[in-house]
Amino acid sequence: MTRTAVIAGVGPGLGESLARRFVTEGCQVGLLARSANYLDGLSADLGEDALAVPTDVTKRAEVEAAFDAVREAFGPVDVLVNHASGGAWKGVTDITPAEFDDALAVSARGGLLCSQAALPDMLDGNGGTIIFTGATSAVRGRGGAAGFSAAKFAVRGLAESMARELGPRGVHVAHVVIDGQILPPGAGSNGLPRGRDEYLDPDEIAASYWHLVEQDESAWTLELDLRPHVEEF
Amino acid sequence: MTRTAVIAGVGPGLGESLARRFVTEGCQVGLLARSANYLDGLSADLGEDALAVPTDVTKRAEVEAAFDAVREAFGPVDVLVNHASGGAWKGVTDITPAEFDDALAVSARGGLLCSQAALPDMLDGNGGTIIFTGATSAVRGRGGAAGFSAAKFAVRGLAESMARELGPRGVHVAHVVIDGQILPPGAGSNGLPRGRDEYLDPDEIAASYWHLVEQDESAWTLELDLRPHVEEF
Amino acid sequence: MTRTAVIAGVGPGLGESLARRFVTEGCQVGLLARSANYLDGLSADLGEDALAVPTDVTKRAEVEAAFDAVREAFGPVDVLVNHASGGAWKGVTDITPAEFDDALAVSARGGLLCSQAALPDMLDGNGGTIIFTGATSAVRGRGGAAGFSAAKFAVRGLAESMARELGPRGVHVAHVVIDGQILPPGAGSNGLPRGRDEYLDPDEIAASYWHLVEQDESAWTLELDLRPHVEEF
Amino acid sequence: MTRTAVIAGVGPGLGESLARRFVTEGCQVGLLARSANYLDGLSADLGEDALAVPTDVTKRAEVEAAFDAVREAFGPVDVLVNHASGGAWKGVTDITPAEFDDALAVSARGGLLCSQAALPDMLDGNGGTIIFTGATSAVRGRGGAAGFSAAKFAVRGLAESMARELGPRGVHVAHVVIDGQILPPGAGSNGLPRGRDEYLDPDEIAASYWHLVEQDESAWTLELDLRPHVEEF
Numbered sequence: 032m033t034r035t036a037v038i039a040g041v042g043p044g045l046g047e048s049l050a051r052r053f054v055t056e057g058c059q060v061g062l063l064a065r066s067a068n069y070l071d072g073l074s075a076d077l078g079e080d081a082l083a084v085p086t087d088v089t090k091r092a093e094v095e096a097a098f099d100a101v102r103e104a105f106g107p108v109d110v111l112v113n114h115a116s117g118g119a120w121k122g123v124t125d126i127t128p129a130e131f132d133d134a135l136a137v138s139a140r141g142g143l144l145c146s147q148a149a150l151p152d153m154l155d156g157n158g159g160t161i162i163f164t165g166a167t168s169a170v171r172g173r174g175g176a177a178g179f180s181a182a183k184f185a186v187r188g189l190a191e192s193m194a195r196e197l198g199p200r201g202v203h204v205a206h207v208v209i210d211g212q213i214l215p216p217g218a219g220s221n222g223l224p225r226g227r228d229e230y231l232d233p234d235e236i237a238a239s240y241w242h243l244v245e246q247d248e249s250a251w252t253l254e255l256d257l258r259p260h261v262e263e264f
Numbered sequence: 265m266t267r268t269a270v271i272a273g274v275g276p277g278l279g280e281s282l283a284r285r286f287v288t289e290g291c292q293v294g295l296l297a298r299s300a301n302y303l304d305g306l307s308a309d310l311g312e313d314a315l316a317v318p319t320d321v322t323k324r325a326e327v328e329a330a331f332d333a334v335r336e337a338f339g340p341v342d343v344l345v346n347h348a349s350g351g352a353w354k355g356v357t358d359i360t361p362a363e364f365d366d367a368l369a370v371s372a373r374g375g376l377l378c379s380q381a382a383l384p385d386m387l388d389g390n391g392g393t394i395i396f397t398g399a400t401s402a403v404r405g406r407g408g409a410a411g412f413s414a415a416k417f418a419v420r421g422l423a424e425s426m427a428r429e430l431g432p433r434g435v436h437v438a439h440v441v442i443d444g445q446i447l448p449p450g451a452g453s454n455g456l457p458r459g460r461d462e463y464l465d466p467d468e469i470a471a472s473y474w475h476l477v478e479q480d481e482s483a484w485t486l487e488l489d490l491r492p493h494v495e496e497f
Numbered sequence: 498m499t500r501t502a503v504i505a506g507v508g509p510g511l512g513e514s515l516a517r518r519f520v521t522e523g524c525q526v527g528l529l530a531r532s533a534n535y536l537d538g539l540s541a542d543l544g545e546d547a548l549a550v551p552t553d554v555t556k557r558a559e560v561e562a563a564f565d566a567v568r569e570a571f572g573p574v575d576v577l578v579n580h581a582s583g584g585a586w587k588g589v590t591d592i593t594p595a596e597f598d599d600a601l602a603v604s605a606r607g608g609l610l611c612s613q614a615a616l617p618d619m620l621d622g623n624g625g626t627i628i629f630t631g632a633t634s635a636v637r638g639r640g641g642a643a644g645f646s647a648a649k650f651a652v653r654g655l656a657e658s659m660a661r662e663l664g665p666r667g668v669h670v671a672h673v674v675i676d677g678q679i680l681p682p683g684a685g686s687n688g689l690p691r692g693r694d695e696y697l698d699p700d701e702i703a704a705s706y707w708h709l710v711e712q713d714e715s716a717w718t719l720e721l722d723l724r725p726h727v728e729e730f
Numbered sequence: 731m732t733r734t735a736v737i738a739g740v741g742p743g744l745g746e747s748l749a750r751r752f753v754t755e756g757c758q759v760g761l762l763a764r765s766a767n768y769l770d771g772l773s774a775d776l777g778e779d780a781l782a783v784p785t786d787v788t789k790r791a792e793v794e795a796a797f798d799a800v801r802e803a804f805g806p807v808d809v810l811v812n813h814a815s816g817g818a819w820k821g822v823t824d825i826t827p828a829e830f831d832d833a834l835a836v837s838a839r840g841g842l843l844c845s846q847a848a849l850p851d852m853l854d855g856n857g858g859t860i861i862f863t864g865a866t867s868a869v870r871g872r873g874g875a876a877g878f879s880a881a882k883f884a885v886r887g888l889a890e891s892m893a894r895e896l897g898p899r900g901v902h903v904a905h906v907v908i909d910g911q912i913l914p915p916g917a918g919s920n921g922l923p924r925g926r927d928e929y930l931d932p933d934e935i936a937a938s939y940w941h942l943v944e945q946d947e948s949a950w951t952l953e954l955d956l957r958p959h960v961e962e963f
Contacts, residue, residue, distance in 0.1 A: 091361055122429045123379060123422075124387070128324055131376050135368050139414050143364050146356055154357070172424025181372050184421025185414040189356075191405025192413035196355045198959045214948075228948065235949035242941045248959040249913075249927065250934035255954035260897045260947040431726045447715075461715065468716035475708045481726040482680075482694065483701035488721035493664045493714040557827055588895045589845055589888075590853070594790055597842050601834050605880050609830050612822055620823070638890025646891035647838050647884040654883025655822075657871025662821045 034244070035105040037061040037098065039088050039145045040115025040137075043216040045164070045209075047073060048233035049112055052241055054080045058110065061101030063088060063145075088115050088141035098148035107152035110244055113142040114164045118182055122175040134178035139185040146193065150202070158201035160244045163190045165254075167210045167264075194253050203251045205243045209236065210258035228261055267477070268338040270294040270331065272321050272378045273348025273370075276449035278397070278442075280306060281466035282345055285474055287313045291343065294334030296321060296378075321348045321374035331381035340385035343477055346375040347397045351415055355408040367411035372418040379426065383435070391434035393477045396423045398487075400443045400497075427486050436484045438476045442469065443491035461494055500710070501571040503527040503564065505554050505611045506581025506603075509682035511630070511675075513539060514699035515578055518707055520546045524576065527567030529554060529611075554581045554607035564614040573618035576710055579608040580630045584648055588641040600644035605651040612659065616668070624667035626710045629656045631720075633676045633730075660719050669717045671709045675702065676724035694727055733943070734804040736760040736797065738787050738844045739814025739836075742915035744863070744908075746772060747932035748811055751940055753779045757809065760800030762787060762844075787814045787840035797847035806851035809943055812841040813863045817881055821874040833877035838884040845892065849901070857900035859943045862889045864953075866909045866963075893952050902950050904942045908935065909957035927960055 036058040038049050046064070053060050054077050062070050063086040070083035082104045086097040101108060118134025119126055146161055153159030168176060169183035187206055194204035214230035215223070223230070236257055243252060258264060269291040271282050279297070286293050287310050295303050296319040303316035315337045319330040334341060351367020352359055379394055386392030401409060402416035420439055427437035447463035448456070456463070469490055476485060491497060502524040504515050512530070519526050520543050528536050529552040536549035548570045552563040567574060584600025585592055612627055619625030634642060635649035653672055660670035680696035681689070689696070702723055709718060724730060735757040737748050745763070752759050753776050761769050762785040769782035781803045785796040800807060817833020818825055845860055852858030867875060868882035886905055893903035913929035914922070922929070935956055942951060957963060 123376065123426045124383060124429070126376075128373060128377060128380075132373060135372065135418065139368065139418070140361060140365060143356065143359075143410070143414075144361060147361075150357060168421070168425075172421045172426075172428065174425055174428030177376070177422055177425045177429070180421040180425035181376075181418040182421075185368065185372070185418035188401070188405045188413040188415075188417025189410055192401075192407055192410045193356045193405075195405065195407030195963065196357070196410070198961070201959065203959065230948065232946060232948035235946040239941070239945065239949060239951065242938070246938065247931060247934040249929065249931040250938060250956040251959050252938065252954045252956055255951045257949045257951055260900065260902065260950050262897070264894065428730065431728070434726065436726065463715065465713060465715035468713040472708070472712065472716060472718065475705070479705065480698060480701040482696065482698035483705060483723040484726050485705065485721045485723055488718045490716040490718055493667065493669065493717050495664070497661065589842065589892045590849060590895070592842075594839060594843060594846075598839060601838065601884065605834065605884070606827060606831060609822065609825075609876070609880075610827060613827075616823060634887070634891075638887040638892075638894065640891055640894030643842070643888055643891045643895070646887040647842075648887075650887025651834065651838070651880040651884035654867070654871045654879040654881075655876055658867075658873055658876045658879035659822045659871075661871065661873030662823070662876070 032057065034058045034109040035061070035101065035107060036110035036112070037063060037101055037108055037145065037149060038112045038114055039063045039141065040113070041073070042069065044213050045233040045236055046114050047216070048237040049114070049240055050077060050081060052234065052237035053110070056241060059105035061097065061105065063097050088145060089136040091144050094144040094148050102152070107155065107157060108149045109153070109157065109159050111145055111149040111159070111161045112164065112240065113145055113161065115141045116164065118178040120176050120179055123177040126178050131178040131181065134182040135185055138182040139189060142186055142189055153202045154200055158248070160203045160205070161193065162240055162243055163206045165206050165208045167208060170208060191253065198251065201248065203243070203246065203248065205252055206254045207240065208254065208256040210256055210264055211262045229259055231257060231259055265290065267291045267342040268294070268334065268340060269343035269345070270296060270334055270341055270378070270382065271345045271347055272296045272374065273346070274306070275302065277446050278466040278469055279347050280449070281470040282347070282473055283310060283314065285467065285470035286343070289474060292338035294330065294338065296330050321378060322369040324377050327377040327381050335385070340388070340390060341382045342386070342390065342392050344378055344382040344392070344394045345397065345473065346378055346394065348374045349397065351411040353409050353412055356410040359411050364411040364414065367415040368418060371415040372422055375419055375422055386435045387433055391481070393436045393438070394426065395473055395476055396439045398439050398441045400441060403441060424486065431484065434481065436476070436479065436481065438485055439487045440473065441487065441489040443489055443497055444495045462492055464490060464492055498523065500524045500575040501527070501567065501573060502576035502578070503529060503567055503574055503611065503615065504578045504580055505529040505607065506579070507539065508535065510679050511699040511702055512580050513682070514703040515580070515706055516543060516547060518700065518703035519576070522707060525571035527563065527571065529563050554611060555602040557610050560610040560614050568618070573621065573623060574615045575619070575623065575625050577611055577615040577625070577627045578630065578706065579611055579627065581607045582630065584644040586642050586645055589643040592644050597644040597647065600648040601651060604648040605655055608652055608655055619668045620666055624714070626669045626671070627659065628706055628709055629672045631672050631674045633674060636674060657719065664717065667714065669709070669712065669714065671718055672720045673706065674720065674722040676722055676730055677728045695725055697723060697725055731756065733757045733808040734760070734800065734806060735809035735811070736762060736800055736807055736844065736848060737811045737813055738762045738840065739812070740772065741768065743912050744932040744935055745813050746915070747936040748813070748939055749776060749780065751933065751936035752809070755940060758804035760796065760804065762796050787844055788835040790843050793843040793847050801851070806854065806856060807848045808852070808856065808858050810844055810848040810858070810860045811863065811939065812844055812860065814840045815863065817877040819875050819878055822876040825877050830877040830880065833881040834884060837881040838888055841885055841888055852901045853899055857947070859902045859904070860892065861939055861942055862905045864905050864907045866907060869907060890952065897950065900947065902942070902945065902947065904951055905953045906939065907953065907955040909955055909963055910961045928958055930956060930958055
C-alpha cells in the first residue's frame with residue numbers, strides 16, 4: 032500500500048530517519064521545514080518519492096499551501112508526523128514572553144495547523160495516522176525549561192483531545208514520548224560526549240513510528256515512550 | 265500574618281470565593297480581570313482590603329501595571345492565583361487557529377506574565393505561593409475541546425516547571441485539578457439542572473487553596489484534585 | 498465535633514505525629530501496630546483519648562478485634578489512616594517471594610482489612626474518611642525496590658477503586674504521596690546526614706492529613722503529594 | 731533468529747494469539763497455564779515448536795520446574811510474557827480477603843516468580859524481553875473491582891521497578907495497557923453483544939507485543955496502550 036506522508040519539522044536526526052523509513056516502506060513523503068537548503072539536499076537524496084516544501088508551520092497560509100503542494104504531487108495525505116519543536120530552554124525567571132509564545136506556536140499551533148490541513152483527506156473515508164513527537168518534558172515539567180515544558184504539555188493535551196475526537200472517525204492519533212538524547216547526525220562511536228548506547232538511534236525510533244502507522248484500528252496506541260536501555264528515568 | 269494576594273482572572277464563582285476567603289484570612293487582595301464593572305462591584309463589597317485592577321492578563325504592560333498598583337496599595341505580593349481561563353470549547357475540526365491561540369494566551373501566557381510580575385517580590389527573601397487553577401482537561405485531553413485541553417495541559421507543564429525551578433528558592437507553586445462543575449453563583453438548591461451535591465462548592469474549593477497557602481515549606485503539595493463526592497471519574 | 502480515628506501502622510515519625518494532631522483536633526484515637534511496648538508508651542503520653550491495640554494488620558481476626566476494641570472505647574470509627582508499610586528494599590533479582598508477599602500483605606492486604614473493619618461504621622449514615630499513606634514509589638516504580646514498588650502501587654490502585662466505589666456513599670478515600678524522607682524522630686538540627694530542610698516535618702504532613710479529614714464532601718481530594726521545598730523531583 | 735519464549739497464563743484469546751504469532755516469527759514457545767486439557771489442545775495445534783507445561787504460576791516450585799522443562803526442550807529463555815490474571819471482580823465491601831490475596835498472587839506474585847525463573851538466562855549475556863499484560867485498571871483504579879485494581883497496579887509497579895533495574899543489564903521490560911474488551915475466541919461478526927469494531931482483535935494486540943520484542947535496545951518502550959478505535963476513554 033502506497034501512502035502519502037507529511038513530516039512537519041523535518042531536520043537532520045529523527046525527522047530525516049522518519050523520511051527515509053517512510054520512503055523505504057513505500058510512502059511518498061512531503062518534507063516541511065523552514066530551511067529550504069536543508070530540505071533540497073534531503074529530497075534530492077531521497078529521490079522522486081520526496082517533495083521539499085519550505086514552510087513555516089506557524090503560518091496558516093504557508094501550511095495550507097504546503098499541503099496543497101504535497102497533495103498535488105502525491106495525492107491525499109494518509110500520514111502526518113508533527114515533529115516541529117522549538118523554544119528557548121529557559122526558566123520562568125529568564126524566558127521572555129515572546130520566547131514562550133514562540134515555543135507554543137511552533138509545537139502546539141503548528142501541530143494544530145498541520146493537522147487541520149491534513150484532516151480533510153483523512154476524514155474522507157480513508158482514515159489516516161497523525162503522530163506527535165513528544166518528550167519527557169511533555170509528561171513531567173522540567174525546571175529551567177518553562178516554555179519547552181508548557182509547549183510539550185500543550186502538544187500532548189492536543190494529541191489526547193484529537194485522539195478521542197478522531198478515533199471513532201478512523202483517524203489514529205498517537206503521541207510518542209522520547210526520553211533521552213537522540214544520536215547526533217553523522218556521529219561515529221567516537222567524538223560523542225557520552226557512550227553511544229546512551230543515545231536513541233533515530234532509525235530505531237522510526238521503526239516504532241512505522242509500527243504505529245501499521246497498527247490495525249482494532250488495537251491502536253495513543254502513547255508510547257522510547258528510551259535507550261541504559262537511560263536513568 | 266497579613267499577606268498580599270493577587271487573583272488573576274477573578275469572576276463570579278471560584279474567583280470571588282477565593283477573594284472572600286483570602287480577605288477573611290487577613291489578606292489584602294488585588295483583583296485582576298477584564299471587566300471593570302464586575303470588579304468594582306466585588307471590590308466595593310469586599311471593602312478596603314480589595315483593589316480592583318481591570319487587566320487583560322495576556323498583555324504584558326497591563327499585567328505589570330496591575331502588579332505595580334497592587335504593590336503600591338498593599339506592598340509586595342505574597343500569593344498569586346493564576347485563575348484566568350478561556351478559549352472556545354471546540355474540537356480540532358472546528359476550532360479556528362485564532363481561538364486556539366486565544367486559549368493558550370489567556371491560560372498559559374497569562375499565567376507566565378502574572379508569575380513574572382509577582383516573582384521579584386517572592387524571590388526577595390520572602391517566599392510566596394503561586395497557585396494555578398487546573399481542570400480535568402489538564403490531565404486528560406478531552407475530545408471536542410482541543411484548545412481548552414492544549415491550554416490546560418500547557419498550564420500544568422508550566423506549573424510543574426516552575427515548581428521545580430522555584431521550590432528551592434522558597435516559592436511554592438501548586439496546581440489544582442478541579443474535576444466537575446462549580447456551583448453557579450447565586451444558585452439556590454432549586455433551579456439547578458443537576459442536584460446540588462453534584463457541584464463543587466466554590467467556598468470549599470477556596471478552603472483547599474488556602475490550605476496550600478498555609479503549607480509549611482517542609483511539606484509542600486504540587487498537585488491536588490478536587491471533586492464532588494458523587495462525581496464519576 | 499469529636500471523631501474516632503484509627504491509625505493503623507503507627508510508629509515513631511509520621512504515625513505518631515498523626516496521632517498527636519488528631520488528638521489535638523478533638524479525636525479519640527485507636528493506635529494499631531505490632532509493637533505493644535511502643536504503643537503503650539505513646540498512648541500513655543497521649544492520655545485518655547488514645548487507645549493502644551497491638552495488632553498485626555495482616556491478620557483478619559486481629560484487625561476485627563482491634564476495631565471492636567476501639568469502637569467499644571470511643572464509638573463508631575470516623576477516620577482511618579492506613580499507614581502500615583513494610584517489605585524488603587530489594588530488586589527483582591534479590592527479593593525472595595516471601596519478602597515480596599510480605600510487602601503486599603502489610604500494605605495492601607492490611608489496608609483492605611482495616612478498611613473493611615471500619616466501613617460498616619462509615620456506611621451507616623455517618624460518612625467517614627480513609628487515608629492511605631503512599632510514596633513516590635506508588636506512582637513511579639523504583640529500580641531495586643521491586644516489592645516496595647508493587648506494594649505501594651497496589652495500595653494506590655486499591656485507594657482509587659475505593660474512592661470511586663465509596664465516594665457516592667459518603668466515604669472520602671484519599672491517597673497521599675509522600676515524596677522524600679521524613680525527619681527522624683528526636684532529630685535536632687545536628688546529627689542529620691542531610692540538612693534539616695531536606696526532610697519532611699511529620700507534623701506538617703499531619704496538617705495536610707487533617708485538611709483531608711476536614712474537606713467538605715463537595716470538594717474532596719483523591720490524591721495530593723507532599724515534599725520538602727528543596728526536594729529534586 | 732530463533733527465540734525461546736514463555737507465555738505464562740496462556741488461554742483462549744490473547745494468550746493463544748501471542749503463542750501463534752511467536753511461533754510464526756520463529757520462536758519456540760513454552761505454554762504455561764493451569765489447565766492441562768486446554769494446553770494440550772493448543773500445543774498439538776501449534777506443533778513441535780510449542781511445549782505445554784501445566785503450571786500454577788503462584789507456586790514457586792511449579793514455576794521453576796516449568797522453566798526447566800522449557801529450557802530443556804528449547805534452550806535458554808529469551809522472551810517472557812506475564813499474562814496471567816485473576817481475581818474476583820468485586821468492590822471493597824464485597825471482596826473477601828482470600829479473593830483479594832488471590833488476585834495479587836496470580837498477577838503480581840506470578841509475575842515475580844516467572845521473571846525470577848527466566849532472568850538467569852537473560853542476564854547471562856543474551857538479554858531478553860519481559861512483557862506484562864496490563865489493563866486500564868492498572869492506571870486508574872476501578873470502582874467495584876478492588877482486588878483487580880490493586881493487582882493490576884501492583885503488576886505495573888513491579889514492571890516499572892524491573893525496567894529500571896534490568897534495562898542497563900540488557901533486559902527489556904514492558905507493560906501493555908489493554909483498554910477495552912478483547913474479541914472472544916471463535917466470535918464471528920454475529921452473536922457479539924457489541925459491534926465487532928468495539929473489540930480488540932487479539933492477533934493485532936500480538937503484533938504490538940511482537941514489535942516490543944523486536945525493538946532495538948537504543949529505543950525501548952516501557953509502556954504502550956492499546957484500544958479499539960471506537961473505544962471511549
